[in-house]
Amino acid sequence: MDNDTFSSGRPGRDLPGDELVIDVQGLRRRYTSSARGSTGFEAVAGVDLQVRRGELFALLGTNGAGKTSLLEVVEGLARPTGGTVQVFGKDPYRQRAQVRPRIGIMLQEAGFPSDLTAVETARMWAGTLAAPRPVEEALDLVALRGRADVTVSSLSGGERRRLDLALALLGRPEVLFLDEPTTGLDPESRRSAWDLVRGLLDDGTTVVLTTHYLEEAERLADRLAIMHGGRIVQEGTVAEIVEAEPAHVYVDEASVRPHLADLPLLPGERVVQVEGGTLAIVTRDLQRSLAVLLAWATDRDVTFGRIEARPASLEQAFLAIADGPGASLPGQSSTIDQTERAA
Numbered sequence: 001m002d003n004d005t006f007s008s009g010r011p012g013r014d015l016p017g018d019e020l021v022i023d024v025q026g027l028r029r030r031y032t033s034s035a036r037g038s039t040g041f042e043a044v045a046g047v048d049l050q051v052r053r054g055e056l057f058a059l060l061g062t063n064g065a066g067k068t069s070l071l072e073v074v075e076g077l078a079r080p081t082g083g084t085v086q087v088f089g090k091d092p093y094r095q096r097a098q099v100r101p102r103i104g105i106m107l108q109e110a111g112f113p114s115d116l117t118a119v120e121t122a123r124m125w126a127g128t129l130a131a132p133r134p135v136e137e138a139l140d141l142v143a144l145r146g147r148a149d150v151t152v153s154s155l156s157g158g159e160r161r162r163l164d165l166a167l168a169l170l171g172r173p174e175v176l177f178l179d180e181p182t183t184g185l186d187p188e189s190r191r192s193a194w195d196l197v198r199g200l201l202d203d204g205t206t207v208v209l210t211t212h213y214l215e216e217a218e219r220l221a222d223r224l225a226i227m228h229g230g231r232i233v234q235e236g237t238v239a240e241i242v243e244a245e246p247a248h249v250y251v252d253e254a255s256v257r258p259h260l261a262d263l264p265l266l267p268g269e270r271v272v273q274v275e276g277g278t279l280a281i282v283t284r285d286l287q288r289s290l291a292v293l294l295a296w297a298t299d300r301d302v303t304f305g306r307i308e309a310r311p312a313s314l315e316q317a318f319l320a321i322a323d324g325p326g327a328s329l330p331g332q333s334s335t336i337d338q339t340e341r342a343a
């Protein structure tokens, strides 16, 4: 097992200060439609969001939740329909000239000419910046120095993502926006990217990350928000978000079915059927629940074919939001009620 399997956030690092670098209040963004009678589509429907200097804030959400629509406004690339956005206390759209040099944006598709080499692309981008870091240094940061003279069209998908990141780092940004930075990277490159991001945080950079990899958010984020349907529906540290979810004890159905009526459940616990011949006890007190269950099994000479205790996870919290309440357990079909237990 690798060492930080259980880590959440980044212990050991100085806590971010209280200074707000991003302050979003009541933000709305509506896309207009040319269809007659249509009022368009509101992709961001009233979002409040604060990011403090030095923290990594992860924005998660289902496809189409509104993350890109929200971030484009924060980045000053689009105008809000309602509400306010301040980055370093300034309006990123109206005061773009003051905000843009202080932020770095790694887009999903940077769209540079594919016949330029990596180093030419970096030089071209550096030419647009007031005080860029040396291009070789930026390529070094993402371990692309050895591929500097390869054309963009010949870079692998993962190398192109790393080049996108190098470009975002060229301006030594105070706030770095990373839009799904590790999509397409192999596991080793993904871990290298995480190390790089941790290094940037250690140097005081503030990072706003969107990702579909929940493990990435779990490993890196100081705080995160989960968006759904244009709104933020959960916000906090990983621990705070996970705390709202129950844990599960999984047992094989065959060994427990004959004893269902007698199964020791703590107040508030319930048994649910999971696909694959498994039952799960849904509990808020995993340790006590497990202790009671094992003592009960020893008393009755019940031998479980399978028993597994699983604490709540970010994935479970995410699925509960994405699929609606009660759907947090993959493959769960129904709750086994008291009558069935007694039958």
Ligand SMILES: Nc1ncnc2c1ncn2[C@@H]1O[C@H](COP(=O)(O)OP(=O)(O)OP(=O)(O)O)[C@@H](O)[C@H]1O
Residues within 6 Å of the ligand: 031, 041, 043, 061, 062, 063, 064, 065, 066, 067, 068, 069, 070
């Ligand atoms: N230019 C546009 N015109 C109309 N609707 C749009 C436009 N861009 C995005 N949308 C819609 O707004 C909603 C939010 O899209 P957005 O790209 O912000 O979501 P997202 O959370 O970034 O999704 P993903 O994770 O798939 O990238 C979606 O329903 C999308 O179809």
